[in-house]
Amino acid sequence: MLYKLFILRKKSGSTLLTNKKSMLYCGKQTNPSGFVCLLYFRRYDIMGLLNEIAEKLLKNFLSLKKDDWIEWIAQPNDWQDDCDKFNSCYFIVKQMPKYPQHPRCRCRLKKIAEPIPNITAKATCDIRKFTGYIFSDKYDDGKKELFESWGYTIEDSGYLQQLYISQAIQKYCDGQYQYVGVNDHSAKISITITLTNQNGVEQHINTIWKLGQKGTIDLIAPYSGHNY
Amino acid sequence: MNKYKNNALVEEMDAIILLNDNYADQGLFKGYIGAVMSNFIEKYGFVVADFYNPFTGKSIQPVIEIKKEDFRVISGSVADQKLVKEFKDLFRK
Known part of the structure; x- marks a missing residue:
């Protein structure tokens, strides 16, 4: 069965407000004394967190367990990301590369049966x-x-x-x-x-x-x- | 100084690209990419590398000495990724 993933793409940079080159503005809080505190986070902290959350969500979305096996299916693209180094490789979920590899990654994961020595591996x-x-x-x-x-x-x-x-x-x-x-x-x-x-x-x-x-x-x- | 500027700093498993046809008699040409197994540059002036078909995994040269002046380390730059793609395209069916 093939799965295609779309979610979270919009959130990588555009949904969150950017007002400084390396910072993301995440909201404001008012404390009891009336001071307004603007919340900024460094961009790579946020992106790292988003990637982690995205990865978990995607794996949940696919109902993948850590002992499941997947085939990585890379998609041809124009931005030389070279995801095709993973193309058609079999991974157990607990030891697979970060997925998705990058924003706008169009690679797909196909759930497969556990490989069998000298038959399917x-x-x-x-x-x-x-x-x-x-x-x-x-x-x-x-x-x-x-x-x-x-x-x-x-x-x-x-x-x-x-x-x-x-x-x-x-x-x-x-x-x-x-x-x-x-x-x-x-x-x-x-x-x-x-x-x-x-x-x-x-x-x-x-x-x-x-x-x-x-x-x-x-x-x-x-x-x-x-x-x- | 880093491994992309100084070949002596190349590490095990780094991808390297051949800069010339000095190994053509062994089936390796300019632009071929392999993986470093051992760095002997300080001792002997070469690395031992493994070159294989990127799709089938079939060995081209599983153990070959490449002199330090004949290669450079592949980086993650867009230009280098293009070279990786060009190398793979040579074997793509």
Whole structure:
């Protein structure tokens, strides 16, 4: 089912009175002694509040619960806002980008069923993330030593690739990811991958994935710090 | 000084745009946009980046070294957003 959102558009700046460049005039109050107090708020405070309220109202309007899933449908527009970095991406409501993204945003949300690993969602991970990066001798950044201290070598790249894919797709579909923003190019999520070292101790590491269209996630950074 | 003026300050996951065709033999051309994985500019003079098809997510170069003089960081400016759109249009079906 498709929903289209119109509400609150009029209130972003025009309904409220503006009398100073960076301030919004919100009304006046008279105290018992007769002094009139004009209420001004900084524009970005008001806009921030309005955005928050708008977001809540919109989600209520759509009857979205925090564990629901949506597909983001971006609309072509003339003002280069680049919302299309979210186009056709699947998000769980509790970990989705701010909606609407900006005033006059025409993006829509379509409620969808929870993605199913390897059926309606897919993870990809290039083996070169391990062979040419983590285990590369060229970079002296400690990643190779770290993975080797856990008992993994370059020969385990294929195993790690499969492990990352299977854990990431399951966690993504379970909503166990963190939306970590965009880089003006695409939306990013962080997923914790659990590796077991040679002593049987679990290591929880952060990995960064790019959200693609229709439930696809692609590994960008195979190690982005520890998750203690 | 910030990362938009000084490439040495580029951070993990920043989007960068290629300024020339020095990597054409590896399938990367001027205007292609990728994501930084590691910043080695101080040590080695390059970043390690990931370039992929913005629609399919399919890797173009999942791990490639880009010299500091061959890229700049994409900002949120209207002009840069236009460059992002132009890059995406190359892959749009």
